[in-house]
Amino acid sequence: LAKTTQPISMDSYEGQEVNITCSHNNIATNDYITWYQQFPSQGPRFIIQGYKTKVTNEVASLFIPADRKSSTLSLPRVSLSDTAVYYCLVGDIGGATNKLIFGTGTLLAVQP
């Protein structure tokens, strides 16, 4: 499974766009990139998943360059309630298990 590297923490202010970049230099051909969000005292929650180029949903956008060695989660106009830990995961969703391998994530702190 490809290892991911992401910043330990980030600070932002309400209303700003936040971009969290994740490096995954050893990503395999069959691997997808998935982001989860975790609030304190809650379980992780799926945000978005992609394979290449750009994916957008009602919550976020995911940008993946052609070489797929990194990805960027973009959160538009964050609010205080977006303060959470964001995990970048890489793995083969078509594999036998699809167990999620979490790192330590990025703690995003949104201030007023």
Place this chain on the structure above:
Amino acid sequence: GAGVSQSPRYKVTKRGQDVALRCDPISGHVSLYWYRQALGQGPEFLTYFNYEAQQDKSGLPNDRFSAERPEGSISTLTIQRTEQRDSAMYRCASSLSRDREQFFGPGTRLTVL
């Protein structure tokens, strides 16, 4: 309920006791996962069920840990002869199938004294 539920939410036990943690997945979800999460860390995979079949138990730390899902729905994670190092948040997740997003439960906070 609409989401994954786990019970108990908190469990305090003495070293050497056995504990059983329960997970009730979302109805119709075929895949069920158990994870363990230490403070400040991301969840760590323990085991995976496809229906009632335990297809991956590579993450179970040792033979004191076991899990079952006899009817393909509710699952139980059992820890025998608990040790202080077993203290953690134990999380269950389920998904429609293994290639779909996983929905996590609120977790069981286990404290071994």
